[in-house]
Amino acid sequence: MRIPSLLRGSVLWFVLSCLVPAALAAAEAPVDRTLTGDKVCTRCHDESEAKPVLSIYQTPHGVKADGRTPGCQSCHGASEAHVKNAAGAETRPAVDVLFGKGADAARVSAACVSCHQGGARMHWPGSAHQTRDVTCTNCHKVHAAHDDVRDRKTQAEVCYTCHAAQRAQSHRISAHPLKDGKMACSDCHNPHGSIGPKLLIKATVNETCYTCHADRRGPFLWEHQPVTDDCSNCHTPHGSNNAPLLKAREPWLCQECHSANHARTVYSGQNLPGSAQITLNGAQDPGKQAPTAQLNGRSCSACHAKVHGSNHPAGAKFNR
Ligand code: HEC
Ligand code: HEC
Ligand code: HEC
Ligand code: HEC
Ligand code: HEC
Ligand code: HEC
Ligand code: HEC
Ligand code: HEC
Numbered sequence: 001m002r003i004p005s006l007l008r009g010s011v012l013w014f015v016l017s018c019l020v021p022a023a024l025a026a027a028e029a030p031v032d033r034t035l036t037g038d039k040v041c042t043r044c045h046d047e048s049e050a051k052p053v054l055s056i057y058q059t060p061h062g063v064k065a066d067g068r069t070p071g072c073q074s075c076h077g078a079s080e081a082h083v084k085n086a087a088g089a090e091t092r093p094a095v096d097v098l099f100g101k102g103a104d105a106a107r108v109s110a111a112c113v114s115c116h117q118g119g120a121r122m123h124w125p126g127s128a129h130q131t132r133d134v135t136c137t138n139c140h141k142v143h144a145a146h147d148d149v150r151d152r153k154t155q156a157e158v159c160y161t162c163h164a165a166q167r168a169q170s171h172r173i174s175a176h177p178l179k180d181g182k183m184a185c186s187d188c189h190n191p192h193g194s195i196g197p198k199l200l201i202k203a204t205v206n207e208t209c210y211t212c213h214a215d216r217r218g219p220f221l222w223e224h225q226p227v228t229d230d231c232s233n234c235h236t237p238h239g240s241n242n243a244p245l246l247k248a249r250e251p252w253l254c255q256e257c258h259s260a261n262h263a264r265t266v267y268s269g270q271n272l273p274g275s276a277q278i279t280l281n282g283a284q285d286p287g288k289q290a291p292t293a294q295l296n297g298r299s300c301s302a303c304h305a306k307v308h309g310s311n312h313p314a315g316a317k318f319n320r
């Protein structure tokens, strides 16, 4: 008898759908995912261990009342060969999932992500860290009672092991208060990935800065274009020797973009109020001195005090 191909397909599908879950269940059956199941491992791995192992019970992974809490085998795998060591080998066969040095980054991430998907880790796949084989356990210590990277006081040290440039910058005269633990890298970055550039917590640099510096957001009657564009046109986030966190000192900072009249050279007095060379309406006034030329070299923001934008009706030049 000829079985119609459509029907044949569904017979195959029926057979498979019975077999596959059965096979999966068989593979998972020996794994006890409750903490009592840990006895399989803790009869050998106890307090006598050189590196503390049981301290995991003092972490969020040791909360017995929480049914989702992983047991040894949820992370390390059933590891039957390791437990039984049937061959009696001097060095036991390794556990199914190893996390230490040389561990495969993708496998480690997969083991953790199986429970920690979504939320703050929504953008983990494809993030700068994930694609460069940085994995969960490069930052997190799961057996230790204290997870340095989740403590604001110790977090930066974990990051600095790989990001030495940011450590150096944090020692400059002007810096965000990271050293004292008042701030953490994770106030601006989501190390698990984000929709913004450079793992920033928000979609843009400015949105990230506004989370704390809301007063710079505006809208202002007179906006200064580079400010609304990107704070990092003038500021650097991790540290600078030009306070406050400026990329360059004034007047050079401003002269990178401005070259008209008195903005042109450091000691140009051109069109400054009271200047000899050109008055504000453009006419020569030989009767006047140029008392402000030196002042110009000191600081543009001495006069243009509202560089972030002005709400004064006459603040078009950010002088008030
Ligand atoms: C019968 C005793 C015994 C049992 C049961 C046992 N282990 Fe081990 N395990 C050892 C010994 C001994 C070592 C030291 C490794 C060696 O043989 O060189 C070890 C090593 C390890 C290591 C470190 C491997 C490395 O290279 O650093 C991990 C991880 C581990 N065991 C996890 C587990 C887990 C998880 C379980 C439960 C599923 C378990 N063990 C059950 C005896 C045991
Ligand atoms: C949440 C996942 C997770 C659970 C649960 C877990 N481990 Fe681990 N284990 C790790 C990671 C990750 C490492 C690598 C070192 C680290 O990050 O602390 C590790 C390392 C080890 C080591 C090697 C020692 C070392 O520091 O190199 C042993 C032995 C071990 N685990 C045994 C156990 C035993 C026994 C249990 C159950 C009591 C257990 N693990 C539960 C993830 C886990
Ligand atoms: C079987 C599921 C499971 C696995 C696998 C697992 N975790 Fe967890 N994890 C939990 C649960 C449950 C909690 C505690 C409840 C919560 O806050 O989400 C937790 C808590 C945490 C916390 C602390 C969260 C907090 O708010 O305090 C961190 C960090 C963490 N896990 C990292 C890891 C890492 C890294 C791995 C891989 C080595 C891993 N987890 C593997 C289930 C798991
Ligand atoms: C580059 C370092 C780094 C890597 C890699 C990393 N984390 Fe984290 N993780 C952190 C920091 C920092 C925090 C604290 C964030 C905060 O306080 O806002 C954190 C917090 C957490 C928390 C608890 C708070 C929360 O966001 O829910 C969990 C759970 C967690 N990480 C799981 C993981 C898992 C799973 C992976 C791997 C897929 C991973 N982490 C990879 C640095 C890292
Ligand atoms: C005040 C917010 C803020 C804090 C706090 C902060 N960053 Fe950043 N970070 C930024 C911004 C904004 C950028 C992107 C602009 C840039 O490259 O200067 C960035 C870029 C980076 C980059 C990429 C640099 C490059 O050249 O591509 C790394 C790496 C980095 N940060 C690491 C860290 C580390 C590690 C810490 C904690 C010690 C930290 N950041 C704290 C705001 C911050
Ligand atoms: C194990 C090493 C390692 C650790 C620890 C680490 N990073 Fe990274 N990080 C990297 C690598 C590798 C890259 C990608 C290459 C690069 O741009 O330097 C990167 C890139 C970055 C970037 C730039 C992302 C981009 O899009 O260019 C930021 C921001 C960053 N890390 C922040 C952090 C923060 C915050 C921490 C601590 C919570 C941290 N990193 C811990 C290795 C690490
Ligand atoms: C989590 C909050 C937070 C975020 C986000 C933040 N800052 Fe700050 N910022 C601070 C704190 C706190 C200070 C220190 C204020 C003090 O010392 O009085 C500060 C100080 C500053 C200073 C003055 C530094 C000095 O030496 O006086 C500048 C400039 C600055 N931030 C720019 C930025 C820029 C640009 C961004 C975005 C890339 C940003 N901040 C994001 C909290 C934040
Ligand atoms: C055109 C260059 C420029 C841009 C762009 C810029 N700033 Fe500034 N910022 C300065 C200068 C110059 C100072 C120092 C003089 C002053 O306080 O007005 C300063 C000072 C600051 C201070 C310290 C103020 C204080 O009272 O100590 C903070 C905070 C700050 N800026 C945040 C920001 C934020 C947030 C952005 C982006 C929205 C931004 N800046 C964009 C030039 C700039």
Ligand code: HEC
Binding pocket: 224, 225, 226, 233, 234, 250, 253, 254, 255, 256, 257, 258, 300, 301, 304, 307, 316, 317, 318
């Ligand atoms: C990244 C480039 C950039 C930097 C750096 C910059 N500006 Fe501007 N500035 C602009 C742009 C663009 C405008 C608007 C276009 C225009 O009208 O010339 C502007 C407008 C101005 C105006 C109003 C000009 C007018 O004709 O109405 C003043 C005044 C001014 N900036 C002062 C400063 C001062 C003071 C600094 C240094 C603290 C500075 N700017 C740094 C790009 C910059």
Ligand code: HEC
Binding pocket: 251, 254, 255, 258, 260, 261, 262, 263, 264, 265, 266, 271, 272, 273, 280, 292, 295, 296, 297, 299, 300, 301, 302, 303, 304, 317, 319
């Ligand atoms: C002594 C006060 C003072 C100092 C110092 C000063 N300015 Fe001005 N600036 C003014 C005044 C007042 C105006 C308005 C002139 C006008 O309306 O024509 C102005 C106008 C400007 C303009 C608008 C374009 C123009 O020529 O009218 C720019 C751009 C500018 N200044 C940039 C700078 C920069 C950059 C510096 C530092 C190198 C600086 N200023 C230093 C007072 C000052």
